[in-house]
Amino acid sequence: MISIHCNRYQLRSLKFSNRIVFQTYERLVQAWLNGTLVKTQEAPFAPRVDLIVDALSERQQTVMAKRLRYVLPVMERWGGHLPRQPVLILLSEIAEHIGERRPSYGALYLWKKAYLNMGENKLALVPRTRSSPTRRFFRQPEAVQELIELNVAQLFFRLTPCKKTDLITAIQCSVDACNEKRSVQEQLARPSPSTLYRIIRELGRYETDRHQLGYRRAIKKQKWSRQCLRPLELFWLVEGDTHDLDVETVDQNGQLIGRPYLTVLLEVRTRMIVGWDISYNPPSTEKTMRAVKHSLMSDNPYAGLARRYRLDNGSEFANARLKSVLQDLGSDVTYCEPGNPDQKPHVESFFKTWTTSIAHCMDGTTFSGPTPYDSEANATLTLDDVKRNFQVWIDTVYHPGFHNGLAKSPKEAWEEDQSQGLAFEPKKYSEEDLDRHLLCVAYIVPNNGRLRFRGLAWTGPAVSYLATQRSGKPKPLRLLYDICELGKAWVCAPDASSKLYEVMAVDSDYQKGLTMHLHEMIKARLRTRKQSSSSYRLAREARVQILRELASASTKTQWKHRKRAEERGDFDMTPRSNRTSLDVDEGSHPQYQLHPDTPAGYTSVETKHDG
Secondary structure (H helix, E strand, C coil), rough: CCCCECCCCEEEECCCCCEEEEEEEHHHHHHHHHHCCCCCCCCCCCCCCHHHHHHHHHHHHHHHHHHHHHHHHHHHHHHCCCCCCCCHHHHHHHHHCCCCCCCCHCCCCHHHHCCCHHCCCCHCCCCCCCCCCCCCCHHCHHHHCCCHHHHHHHCCCCCCCHHHHHHHHHHHHHHHHHCCCCHHHHCCCCCCHHHHHHHHHHCCCCHHHHCCCCCHHHHHHCCCCCCCCCCCCCEEEEEEEECCEEEECCCCCCCEEEEEEEEEEEEEECCCCEEEEECCCCCCCCHHHHHHHHHHHHCCCCHHHHHEECCCCCCCCCCCCHHHHHHHCEEEECCCCCHHHHHHHHHHHHHHHHHCCCHCCCCCCCCCCCCCCCCCCCCCCCHHHHHHHHHHHHHHHHHHCCCCCCCCHHHHHHHHHCCCCCCCCCCCCCCCHHHHHCCEEEEEEEEEEEEECCCCCEEEEHHHHHHCCCCCCCCCCEEECCCCCCEEEEEECCCCCCCCCCEEECCCCHHHHCCCHHHHHHHHHHHHHHCHHHHHHHHHHHHHHHHHCCCCCCCEEEEEHHHHHHHHHHCCCCCCCHHHCCCCCCCCCCCCCCCCCCCCCCCCCCCCCCC
């Protein structure tokens, strides 16, 4: 229980920073009666004097003890009656013994009165602050409270809020309008601008941000976290995520391409980067599997299979194929809750370190936000340059650099586990072994020495060799392709799967480094462009017209049907505006004004029916 505002109770979770809910008092009572609301512990400050005293500040405890030194002797000698002269003499003696100024008789009278009114409770002598614990909002009449809430909800709790001065004016105008309908005896006191300003300042910060900034940004400002326990073993946990690099890149000719994406797999115990991938491919399962493959290759000195992978809940991670591959290898996969990246804090911290230390120093950086620096005009780095810079930074800066969370460098933590025998030999795989798990299979009939599949094509000497092994009609060949890398594939005969031949991409410039996810995105965009463009549509219609012209009619009946169709204009693609006076008799029928948006291929046909 965090706060209470009117009839709304704000509750926050003790486990998750993004769990903030509001409930009414009636709903909480109903939950208590139903047994779904259970008390787990007392309030942080229980009604016990010793616990409350321990929670007081040092100044409050000092002042309370000082007042007790005067009140207790007076109460012990005279009780509730305070004779002035004897009391002043006693106060002077106590003050002289302590070495401080004597309190006045009036002050002692107030201390004694408060002490007795609270049942001789020493907490009555704790100094009170001047500010009242009651919020200014609740000091206003109920009618004014309703007007304040209405104006705040309409004008201030919005994505485009008005200024506070305008809100104060609106509230005062609402009070004035309400007073016009009331009698003289029932007039409402109009709050002053300073009072309304303080009421607005006392509004809940989370609720204000939730309406003005949105739920995600409001939760981000309210988040809290605890330190994660370091795993006991190497490769006990690996965190992975994809990040949009803040660097604009160009091709070999200096033409701007855009920002690449970085996928990273981080071993949590040592903070070592065990796998990564930088490419233009957007976040996808194929891109994640590239990084996973890199983290398992036997030629990677820091490779190894983790017991558990903690990944983001995005579509590039929450995929059945990725989860199936890792489970087949003997690992488990867990996903973060939506909108809660703090469940993988180590890889998020790595991205921040990389971005602030290197990415923002590169030519063409976007600085993660608006800036007068023209990133596109100053872009000079190619994708290979970014990859090389990242690898050099990992090897020379990040891995050997000091890490506050480890009190050592990631490389030292790795070598320490290896030297002390705290880690088993990590599981690594050759490229052939990984291909058995990662490759997909399709059966394709070869055509002119090529294997075409889903808009892609591969070729090589083995294609024509396997296609001509048997006489007759070509049989389908077994194509093995990697959705993470479509630049190459493998082919074999269906009855000899162990004998594989490598084939290359027909269009290597397009397919090299391409993932199936990006290829499907490109095809979908081309289909949309093909269907929506008017010029492409006219070309398709012209193609149909040519095919109809080439169609032959072999019988008299077919010739007659064709001539009738020509007379009706079924095959006519000539725009009306291009027709000559010989084609149409202007006096035979009236002319009509066409709409400006009439398609170019539109024609009108006039027919006559003889009765």
